[in-house]
Amino acid sequence: MKATLSYKYNGDIYPDLKGKRVIVKEIADLAEIPYQLLKNRMGMKKKRALDLSDVCIEDKDLDQKKRTKRPFGRRVVADEDVTFACEWLRRPFV
Numbered sequence: 001m002k003a004t005l006s007y008k009y010n011g012d013i014y015p016d017l018k019g020k021r022v023i024v025k026e027i028a029d030l031a032e033i034p035y036q037l038l039k040n041r042m043g044m045k046k047k048r049a050l051d052l053s054d055v056c057i058e059d060k061d062l063d064q065k066k067r068t069k070r071p072f073g074r075r076v077v078a079d080e081d082v083t084f085a086c087e088w089l090r091r092p093f094v
Helices: 024-031 035-042 044-049 079-090
Strands: 006-010 021-023 056-058
Touching: 006 024, 021 024, 024 035, 035 056
Parallel strands: 006 056
Antiparallel strands: 006 021
16 A cells, blocks of 8 residues: 655755655655654644644654663662661661
């Protein structure tokens, strides 16, 4: 099945496509980003739901953004914190 979803391109990255209707799949391939990611960035569902017919593709939608990953796992504890915790746990309860 060939992608036929097309919108107007308003941007400066591809000057030969500026102001023309482009197929979303083809411009996603040009920008080397996934098609689904481009659709999500454009916010088509929200704009369609609000009856805004002014959906267009912009340069900010075509940016090569990378996700920053958070560190996974437990925090590394300094030796001083471990010894303090051990001494505190060994105290007799009064």
